[in-house]
Amino acid sequence: MKKKVIALVLTACMVPVVSVGSGVDVMAAKGDSGDKITLNWQSYDSYDKYQKVIEAFEKENPDIEINFEEVSDYATKILTEATAGDLPDLINCNTGTTQILANAGALQKFDVDALKADTEYKFDDFWDVAERYCTYDGDWYSLPLDGGNYGWVYNVDMFDKCGIEVPEDGFTWDEFTEACKTLMEHKDELGIEYPTIINDMSSAIDTMYPWITEAGGSYLNDDGSCGWNSDETVTAFEYVKSLVDEGYVPAIEKLGDGYDALITKFNAGQIAMCRVALWNSTYLQDDVNWKAMNAPRANDGTQAEVLFLNGIGISSSCENPEAAEKFIKYLTSEEGLALYLEDNTSPQIAVRQSQADLSVSMFDESHDMKLFNTGLEYAGYIDLTETFADQQTIIGQCFDEIWHNDADIKSTLDGMVDQLNSLLAQ
Structure with a gap:
């Protein structure tokens, strides 16, 4: 069973990783360590992202050195090392990887x-x-480090011209529909093609998770079976489909894994609002008068968005776990995260509530980007289990049938859930 689980690491590590770096492989230069404890840390990120934190830690702890290696093909390397039982001391864990590695011991x-x-x-x-x-099975196997979520931005000038006021807590579904209707009525005046676009990314979960959750759908039922064929899930699909049918958004299509395509259209004035990934938000142009807004919410106030959160863990083969935990505690402490966030050129969520302002400090306050951090109060993702990677594939295939082949929503979801339950029962 463990070999099968380990084999899933390669796929799981393809979940979007929120990171920025030089793209150059870097091995922290170290001399003869002498009596020092050396901790090997492999990451998909670049050394310069963590350099200040590493140097500060080593200055305070001269008996410990961090040997950092940026790995270009991180998933493959971790797969090989995990199978051989020869993992580095410190492991970056992106969304879904903690559960897979923890289950494999x-x-x-x-x-x-x-x-x-x-x-x-x-x-x-x-x-x-x-x-x-x-966490996995109720225990913590990694500690939170960074990540990114999705939020919405809108063109202030266009909304003002149409007399649309953005509610502080975000539009309800009915209000969102009405805003789309108003924008379409002023389409020629504004020069837009559509009020917005809903992008069907390669991970279909990212597209529909907020709508399904807001409709009251839960990925897992109380008995552990999949619940994404519920009436609430169908309602979410029907609502999004109604936006297409009314002409408020174009037919759902794949515009790339990121939201750059939407940002390009938003910057060009072709759409009046769009969903944006935090890590892509620096592509929003300052010559457009834009602001962030809370995600749309169900009419009963239920609100949701997608969050990717990366952690860092200690491998089971680490021979100096106390030193490893000492470093991880420093890295994820207020002091360590402040060093990390202050000079980061790419916005990251602050995993600590007290540091929310640091993660978006590169933006002018007029853009209200702090909403990306306060939005963590309602952000999340599906329940993560050791078969997450295979679940993701099945969900994508079935959602594609609905959006691109006009398959019946309910029967397609029923078939999807049958497949998912087989995985969840393993």
């Missing part, structure tokens, strides 16, 4: 009681949602 547990008892570490400062990404 490749990660060590963190003593959360001890972390909570350390008043200087302030464990409870992490956003509550981090638990979903960093």
Whole structure:
């Protein structure tokens, strides 16, 4: 079973990783370590992203050195090392990877009681949602480090011309529909093609998770079976389809894995609002008068968005777990994360609630980008299990049938759930 689980690491690591770097492989230059403890850290990120934190830690802890290696084909390397039982001491875990490696016995547990008892570490400062990404079977196997979520932006001038006011908490579905209708009525005046576009990304979960959750759908039922064939899930698909049928958004199509295509259209004035990934938000042009807004919410107020959260864990083969935990605690502490966030050229979410402003400090306050961090109160993702990668593939295939082949919504979802339940039962 463990070999099968490990084999899924390669696919799981293809989940979007929120990172920025030089793209150059870097091995931190170290001399003869002498009596020092050397911790090997492999990452899909570049060394310069963490350089200040590493140097600060090593200055405070001269008996420990961090040997950092940026790996261009991270998933393949981790797969090979995990299978051989020869993992590095420190492992970056993107969305879904923590659960797979933990199930395979490749990660060590963190003593959360001890972390909570350390008043200087302030464990409870992490956003509550981090638990979903960093735990497996009730235990913590990684600690939150960074990530990114999705949010919405709108053209202030276009909305003002149409007399549309954006509610502080975001549009309800009815209000969102009405705003789209008003924008279409002023289409020629504004020069837009559509009010917005809904992009069907390669991970279909990212497209529909917010709508399904807002409609009241849950990915897993209380008994552990998949619930994405519920009446609520059907309602979500029918609502999005109604936006297409009314001509408020074009037919759902794949415009790339990121939201650059939407941002390009938004910058060009072809759409009046769009959903944006935080890590792509620097492509929004300042010559457009834009602001962030909270995600649309169901008429009952239920709100959701997609969040990718990356953690860092200690491998089961680490021979110096106390030193490894000491470094990870520093890296994910207020001090360490401040060093990391302050000079980061790509916006990242702040995994600590107290540092929300740091992650979007590169934006002018007029853009209201702080909403991406306060939006973590309602952001999340599907329940992550060790068969996540295969689940993702099945969901994408079935959603494609609905959007691109006009398949019946309910029967397609029923068939999808049958396949997913077979995986969930493993």
